[in-house]
Amino acid sequence: MTESIAVIFGGPSDEHDISILTGLQSSRILSSKYDVLNIYWSKENKWYLVKNDLESIDFVDNSDIFKNELTIKYDSKSGFYLKKKKITFKIAVNACHGGPGEDGTLQSLLSLLKINYTGPTLTTSQIGMDKFVFYTLMKESGIPVLDKHLVSINSKPDFSGPYILKPRFGGSSIGVEVVEDYETALKLTSNSRIYSQGSTVEKFLENSHDLLIGIRTYPNLDFSEIEKPIRTSNFELFSYNDKYLDNGGLEGSKRELPANISPEIQTQIQEILKLFVKQIEIRGISRVDFLYHNESLYLNEVNTIPGSHALYLWQNIGKSKFELLNDMVEEAKNNNTHWSTVGSDGVALKSAKDIQSKLG
Ligand SMILES: Nc1ncnc2c1ncn2[C@@H]1O[C@H](COP(=O)(O)OP(=O)(O)O)[C@@H](O)[C@H]1O
Ligand SMILES: [Mg+2]
Numbered sequence: 155m156t157e158s159i160a161v162i163f164g165g166p167s168d169e170h171d172i173s174i175l176t177g178l179q180s181s182r183i184l185s186s187k188y189d190v191l192n193i194y195w196s197k198e199n200k201w202y203l204v205k206n207d208l209e210s211i212d213f214v215d216n217s218d219i220f221k222n223e224l225t226i227k228y229d230s231k232s233g234f235y236l237k238k239k240k241i242t243f244k245i246a247v248n249a250c251h252g253g254p255g256e257d258g259t260l261q262s263l264l265s266l267l268k269i270n271y272t273g274p275t276l277t278t279s280q281i282g283m284d285k286f287v288f289y290t291l292m293k294e295s296g297i298p299v300l301d302k303h304l305v306s307i308n309s310k311p312d313f314s315g316p317y318i319l320k321p322r323f324g325g326s327s328i329g330v331e332v333v334e335d336y337e338t339a340l341k342l343t344s345n346s347r348i349y350s351q352g353s354t355v356e357k358f359l360e361n362s363h364d365l366l367i368g369i370r371t372y373p374n375l376d377f378s379e380i381e382k383p384i385r386t387s388n389f390e391l392f393s394y395n396d397k398y399l400d401n402g403g404l405e406g407s408k409r410e411l412p413a414n415i416s417p418e419i420q421t422q423i424q425e426i427l428k429l430f431v432k433q434i435e436i437r438g439i440s441r442v443d444f445l446y447h448n449e450s451l452y453l454n455e456v457n458t459i460p461g462s463h464a465l466y467l468w469q470n471i472g473k474s475k476f477e478l479l480n481d482m483v484e485e486a487k488n489n490n491t492h493w494s495t496v497g498s499d500g501v502a503l504k505s506a507k508d509i510q511s512k513l514g
Pocket of ligand 1: 300318320324325326327328330356357358359360362363364443445454455
């Protein structure tokens with residue numbers, strides 16, 4: 155019998171819409187091998203089992219999405235339930251970006267429900283989401299990073315502006331602003347909800363550019379090609395528009411792939427990443443973003459569940475989308491460092507097809 159897996163996407167996050175694209179794509183690709191259940195996590199923090207043939211537009215104006223609400227039971231028969239029936243699946247593929255889907259919250263829920271999941275563990279999720287903690291860990295590990303300062307009225311950075319202000323817990327360039335001086339950073343931080351959990355500043359590197367690389371550690375340590383995104387807006391930053399809006403999602407963004415960079419920089423990036431994976435446990439497919447400025451390289455951030463799982467970064471080097479996602483699922487199956495078994499009790503429907511056929 156074909157195994158069942160679930161793809162979870164959406165979530166109460168600023169990146170909810172992008173996650174729908176990642177989720178539907180993952181589900182479509184994995185359905186060549188698995189019976190795939192699509193679990194939609196709404197912005198309102200509700201869970202729905204949705205049909206497999208949906209398009210992203212259905213999540214805007216198709217009320218059928220909300221027909222089959224799931225409940226979560228946390229007891230000896232823990233799991234997701236459609237009315238009184240438990241829906242069973244071997245692995246949850248986490249296709250959520252930002253917010254509770256990427257910051258460790260969903261990871262904790264799935265761990266407690268004894269459901270194996272793809273992607274980062276609770277700890278890596280939290281480190282990856284907290285720009286200041288991540289910076290500190292990297293710095294202590296001898297990895298080149300730009301000096302960062304936590305914005306506070308009680309302290310000033312010991313480097314000069316202009317600065318780039320970022321929400322401490324953020325993503326997708328939302329709330330990333332260039333400010334001339336520290337006063338402005340303080341004002342913006344106290345005036346906007348975006349920075350309510352804190353903010354950081356670092357030196358704004360004029361004429362820098364991003365270099366992005368996919369990384370996975372299963373079945374072996376493996377790197378994608380390096381991408382240099384092309385910025386399209388007048389604004390200097392690689393922005394949310396560049397990433398998601400201008401060209402129909404991350405896969406359509408303008409880019410140099412592979413980036414036209416020297417073999418020395420490529421080697422330097424790979425050497426840094428070998429050190430990086432010793433400090434932080436990478437599971438699934440992550441994307442590590444570097445800043446390159448005046449012949450210096452800085453590790454900027456890790457995206458532990460990047461948009462579209464950054465599958466496009468591997469397309470030229472013979473790694474198909476299916477292979478990458480399939481490996482990610484295998485990795486989650488074999489992962490017994492946390493919870494190794496899916497709860498097997500409860501009145502289970504037999505397969506994803508069985509469940510699909512019962513949907514209204
Ligand atoms: N210090 C910097 N100097 C110049 N540009 C930067 C700097 N830090 C970030 N950027 C630009 O801003 C973008 C968003 O910043 P990033 O740290 O990646 O935040 P987010 O988590 O929102 O993606 C980066 O992709 C890069 O283009
Ligand atoms: Mg970024």
